[in-house]
Amino acid sequence: MTPEPHPSSRTPADSEPAPVLEAVDVTVHYPVHHGPRGETVHALENASLRLRPGRTVALVGESGSGKSTFARTLALAQEPTSGSILLHGEPASARGRRARRAYARRVQMVLQDPFGSLNPLHRVRYLLERPLRLHGSVTGREDVEQRLRALLERVRLTPPERFLDAFPHELSGGQRQRVAIARALAVQPEVLLGDELVSMLDVSIRLEILNLLAALRDEEHLAMLYITHDIAGARYFTDEIAVMYAGEIVEYGTAEDVTQTPAHPYTRLLLDSTPDPDRMEFLAGRTNDVEDTAPDAADDDYGEPPDLVRPPSGCRFHPRCPFARPECSTDRPPRVQVADGHWAHCWLLVQPAAEETRAPSATTPEMTL
Amino acid sequence: MTVSPPLAPLTPSADRLTWRTALRRLVPANRKARVGLAIIGVYVLVAAVGPWIVQSLMGLSPTELTGDVLQSPSGAHPLGTTQDGSDVLAQLVVGTRTSLLVGALAAVVSTTLSVAVGLIGGYYGGTVDSVLGALTNAFLVLPGLPLVIVLAGYLRGRGGPFAVALVIGLTGWAWGARSKRVQTLSLRGRDFVVGARLLGESNLRIMLVEVLPNLLPVISATLMLSLVTSILAVSGLDFLGIGDLNSVSWGTMLYFAQQRQAMVAGAWWWFVPPGVAITVLGAAAGLVNFGIDELTNPRLRGAGGKAAKTRKPRKKGVR
Numbered sequence: 001m002t003p004e005p006h007p008s009s010r011t012p013a014d015s016e017p018a019p020v021l022e023a024v025d026v027t028v029h030y031p032v033h034h035g036p037r038g039e040t041v042h043a044l045e046n047a048s049l050r051l052r053p054g055r056t057v058a059l060v061g062e063s064g065s066g067k068s069t070f071a072r073t074l075a076l077a078q079e080p081t082s083g084s085i086l087l088h089g090e091p092a093s094a095r096g097r098r099a100r101r102a103y104a105r106r107v108q109m110v111l112q113d114p115f116g117s118l119n120p121l122h123r124v125r126y127l128l129e130r131p132l133r134l135h136g137s138v139t140g141r142e143d144v145e146q147r148l149r150a151l152l153e154r155v156r157l158t159p160p161e162r163f164l165d166a167f168p169h170e171l172s173g174g175q176r177q178r179v180a181i182a183r184a185l186a187v188q189p190e191v192l193l194g195d196e197l198v199s200m201l202d203v204s205i206r207l208e209i210l211n212l213l214a215a216l217r218d219e220e221h222l223a224m225l226y227i228t229h230d231i232a233g234a235r236y237f238t239d240e241i242a243v244m245y246a247g248e249i250v251e252y253g254t255a256e257d258v259t260q261t262p263a264h265p266y267t268r269l270l271l272d273s274t275p276d277p278d279r280m281e282f283l284a285g286r287t288n289d290v291e292d293t294a295p296d297a298a299d300d301d302y303g304e305p306p307d308l309v310r311p312p313s314g315c316r317f318h319p320r321c322p323f324a325r326p327e328c329s330t331d332r333p334p335r336v337q338v339a340d341g342h343w344a345h346c347w348l349l350v351q352p353a354a355e356e357t358r359a360p361s362a363t364t365p366e367m368t369l
Numbered sequence: 370m371t372v373s374p375p376l377a378p379l380t381p382s383a384d385r386l387t388w389r390t391a392l393r394r395l396v397p398a399n400r401k402a403r404v405g406l407a408i409i410g411v412y413v414l415v416a417a418v419g420p421w422i423v424q425s426l427m428g429l430s431p432t433e434l435t436g437d438v439l440q441s442p443s444g445a446h447p448l449g450t451t452q453d454g455s456d457v458l459a460q461l462v463v464g465t466r467t468s469l470l471v472g473a474l475a476a477v478v479s480t481t482l483s484v485a486v487g488l489i490g491g492y493y494g495g496t497v498d499s500v501l502g503a504l505t506n507a508f509l510v511l512p513g514l515p516l517v518i519v520l521a522g523y524l525r526g527r528g529g530p531f532a533v534a535l536v537i538g539l540t541g542w543a544w545g546a547r548s549k550r551v552q553t554l555s556l557r558g559r560d561f562v563v564g565a566r567l568l569g570e571s572n573l574r575i576m577l578v579e580v581l582p583n584l585l586p587v588i589s590a591t592l593m594l595s596l597v598t599s600i601l602a603v604s605g606l607d608f609l610g611i612g613d614l615n616s617v618s619w620g621t622m623l624y625f626a627q628q629r630q631a632m633v634a635g636a637w638w639w640f641v642p643p644g645v646a647i648t649v650l651g652a653a654a655g656l657v658n659f660g661i662d663e664l665t666n667p668r669l670r671g672a673g674g675k676a677a678k679t680r681k682p683r684k685k686g687v688r
C-alpha cells in the first residue's frame with residue numbers, strides 16, 4: 001500500500017521542468033487586533049517556492065509555522081505583504097471576479113477539513129456541478145452528467161450513482177475528502193494545493209488518499225503542494241520537502257536528502273519526534289506535557305513555539321536549538337548549500353566544526369605569541 | 370448471504386442540517402412548538418375561510434348597521450352585537466383576516482430587511498458592515514412605539530391597514546438584523562464559504578446559495594416572533610385610534626368597544642373576544658419560541674418532551 005516514489009523524484013533541481021507556480025520572497029504580516037497598534041504577526045517571511053508539473057513539494061512544520069498561510073497566499077486567498085506569486089512567470093492576481101476565476105481555473109486548493117469544506121445543505125451533484133459550470137465550459141445536461149460520473153470515477157468513488165445524490169453528512173471522512181478533491185479537479189487545474197488534507201482523516205484512510213493523489217499527480221501532470229506535519233509521510237509521497245519554522249523555510253531539498261541527511265537542527269528534531277499517527281502516546285502527550293513524551297530524547301528541548309508578534313532575533317529557532325551559539329541569537333543565518341538542490345539556513349553549516357574548535361582557535365594565536 | 374455495503378442505506382440523519390431537515394425543523398419535534406404552531410394554524414384557517422363562512426353561509430355582516438343593538442349572545446348572533454348592531458362574531462372573524470394579513474406583511478417586511486442587512490453586513494464586513502451596523506444601531510435606539518405612533522398618526526388611515534404594516538415592518542427589523550449578522554459572521558469564515566470564494570463564485574451567489582440556507586432556522590424563529598409583535602403593534606395602534614378605523618380588525622373592535630363604553634354597559638361579548646384572540650395568538654407564538662429555544666438550548670431540555678432529547682440542533686441565537 002506504500003505509494004510508489006515518483007520516478008523523477010530524485011533528479012537534481014536544475015534539470016526540472018519550468019515551474020507552473022512560483023512564490024518569490026513572499027512575506028505575510030497580519031495586523032494584531034488586540035494589542036498595541038502597528039504590531040503584526042510575522043506569519044511568513046521571505047518564503048520562496050517553485051511548483052513544477054508532475055511534482056509534489058511538501059511543506060512540513062509544526063502548527064503555527066506558517067504552512068497554511070503560505071498555501072493560502074499561493075491560492076491568493078491571502079494578499080502577500082511583500083513578494084509576488086508568479087503563474088507561468090507572470091505575476092498572478094485575483095483582484096476582481098474575472099481574475100479570480102481565471103486563477104481558480106489553474107490553481108485549486110483542497111482544504112484540510114472535509115467536514116467543513118462542503119456545504120452540508122448541498123448534494124454531491126451540486127458541489128461538483130458548480131466548478132464544472134463555472135470553469136468547465138459544459139455543453140448541456142448530458143455533458144454535465146457524463147463529467148460528473150467521470151470525476152467521481154477519477155477519485156475512485158464508484159459507482160457514481162450512489163454518491164451523486166448524497167449529502168456530505170451521508171459520506172465518511174475519506175469519501176468527503178475525495179469529493180473535495182474531485183471538486184478541485186473539476187476545473188482541470190495545473191496546480192493543486194493540499195492543506196493538511198489527510199490530517200483529519202482516519203489513519204487507515206490516509207494512505208488511500210495519498211495513493212490517489214500520487215496517481216492523479218502522475219496521470220494529470222499536476223503540480224502539487226502537500227502541507228503536512230508528518231515528515232515521515234511526506235518522504236514517501238513527495239519529491240521535495242520544504243521545512244518551515246516560525247514563518248521561514250529553514251531547509252529545502254529532495255525528500256530523500258532532507259529526511260536522510262537533515263541539515264537543520266529543527267529538521268532533525270522533527271525527524272526524531274516522528275509525528276507518527278500510530279504512536280498514540282505522542283498524540284496524547286501533545287495535550288499534556290510534551291517533554292514527558294520524549295524521555296529517550298532528553299537533549300531535545302521541545303520548548304514553546306515562538307511568539308510571531310515579536311519573533312526571536314537572529315535565527316528564529318535559536319531559543320529552542322540544542323546547538324545554539326552566540327551568533328545564532330544576533331544574526332540571521334545565511335542560506336548554505338549542503339548538496340545539489342539541498343540547502344538550509346543555519347550557522348552550524350557555516351562553520352561545521354566550530355563547536356569543538358572554537359575555544360582553541362580563538363585563543364591559540366595569543367598564547368603562542 | 371446478506372451483503373450490506375457501508376454505503377447502501379444512505380439515510381439522512383436528523384442531526385444534520387440539510388434542506389430536508391431544515392424544512393422539517395420549521396415544524397419542530399417539540400410539544401410546545403407543535404401546540405403553538407397548531408393554534409397559529411387554526412388562526413390561519415379562520416382567516417382564510419372564516420369570512421366566507423360567516424358572511425355567506427351564516428349571513429352575518431361585520432359592518433351592517435341593524436336595529437339589534439347591543440344584544441347578548443344568541444342563536445342569531447353567537448357572539449352578540451355591537452352598539453351599532455353589527456355582529457361581533459363576523460367582526461372577529463373578518464378582523465382575524467385583517468390582523469393576520471397586516472401582521473404577516475409587517476413580519477415579512479421586517480424579516481426580509483433584517484436578513485438583507487444582516488447578511489450583507491456580515492458577509493462583506495469592513496466599510497459596508499460599519500455603515501449597515503450604524504444604520505442598525507440607529508434603528509435600535511429609535512424609540513420604536515412613539516415613532517410608529519407618529520408615522521401612523523401622520524398617515525391617518527391613508528393607504529389602509531397595509532400602510533401601517535409597512536411602517537411597523539420598516540421600524541422593527543434592527544434586532545433581527547443583528548442576530549443575522551452574527552450568524553453570517555460565523556458562517557463567513559467556514560471552509561465551504563472560503564472554498565466557494567476560491568472557486569470564483571459570485572458574492573451574491575455565495576450569500577444566497579451557500580450562506581442563506583444555513584440561516585433558515587434562525588430566520589423562521591425571527592419571522593414567528595415578529596409576526597406576533599407586529600400584530601400586537603397594529604392592534605395597539607388601532608386601539609389608540611391612529612390606525613385605519615375603516616377596516617375591521619381586533620384593534621378597531623377594541624377601539625370602538627372602548628369608545629362606546631362597552632365595559633360600562635356590561636357588553637362583555639364585545640371586547641372579550643378580540644382580547645382573547647390576541648392573547649391566545651400571543652401565547653401560541655410564545656409557545657413556538659419556547660419550543661425553538663428548548664430545541665436549540667440543551668440546558669432547557671428535559672421536561673420538553675421526548676423528541677427534543679434526541680435532537681442535537683446546531684443553531685443557536687434564536688431571537
